[in-house]
Each structure stands twice: as C-alpha cells, then as structure tokens.
Amino acid sequence: MITELILDYLTFAKTIYVKDGKKTGEMYGLTAAFRPLKDLYGDTRVVDFGPLDLKDVRQRMIDNGHERKYSNENVSRIRRMFKWGVENEVVPVTVYQALQAVDGLKKGRSLARESRPVFPVRDEVVTATLPHP
Numbered sequence: 001m002i003t004e005l006i007l008d009y010l011t012f013a014k015t016i017y018v019k020d021g022k023k024t025g026e027m028y029g030l031t032a033a034f035r036p037l038k039d040l041y042g043d044t045r046v047v048d049f050g051p052l053d054l055k056d057v058r059q060r061m062i063d064n065g066h067e068r069k070y071s072n073e074n075v076s077r078i079r080r081m082f083k084w085g086v087e088n089e090v091v092p093v094t095v096y097q098a099l100q101a102v103d104g105l106k107k108g109r110s111l112a113r114e115s116r117p118v119f120p121v122r123d124e125v126v127t128a129t130l131p132h133p
Helices: 002-016 025-041 051-063 068-087 093-099 123-129
Strands: none
Touching (some): 002 068, 025 068, 051 093, 068 093
16 A cells, blocks of 8 residues: 555655754655645555556645645655665566656646746845854
C-alpha cells in the first residue's frame, strides 16, 4: 500500500534529513508532498500506482493553491520515494519508470499559478539596514 511506502520512506528520511540533531526543512517538504498522495491513494497498492495517478496528485496540489514550482518539487519528492522503494525492493522498477514519464509543469503552460518574481532589495534599504561604524 502507498501508506506503508510513505511510512517506510519517512522512517528512512529521518536518518538522512537531519542536521545538528534536528530535522531539516526537507522533512517538512516530504510531509507536505505526501499529504495529497496519502489522501488520494493511501489505500492503493504500490504496483497499481501510475502516471495518471501522479498527475491526479499534482492536480490536487494545484487545486489547493500551490504554485507550479512548488508542485513540481513535490512531484519530484514523490518520485524520489518510489526510487528509494525500487532500491529497497519494495517497488517494482516498472512503476518508478512509468512515473518518470510525468513531465514537470512548464512556466506559462499550465493552470498552476506562478510565484511572484523576487526583485533585489534597493540600495537605500541595504544602506539603512547595515550597521554604521
């Protein structure tokens, strides 16, 4: 079941996504990525999960208001979990290979919203912020 794969992967991830004894931001990213996967397909057998299912999960992210780039990152996290599953012989390689066929969303070519551009801070703001000698 997908839920079991998620639990096993998160157990593994807790051993590598840690710095100075604390979990890193990637652990929070994994948790966020896996939430719609679990909600939609938690009771699905791993061997029955395919590209259209992954696209459904991505659409749920978009429907929840997530930006295109964030949704792409989360789809990559899900694929990374399936790759780990292949490495540990709990996911057939054909399942992972099929998921690789799902392309990331392209800028301006999807219904996912784009993030706002980040501009450099104005020089006067930097100058006012720096400590004076």
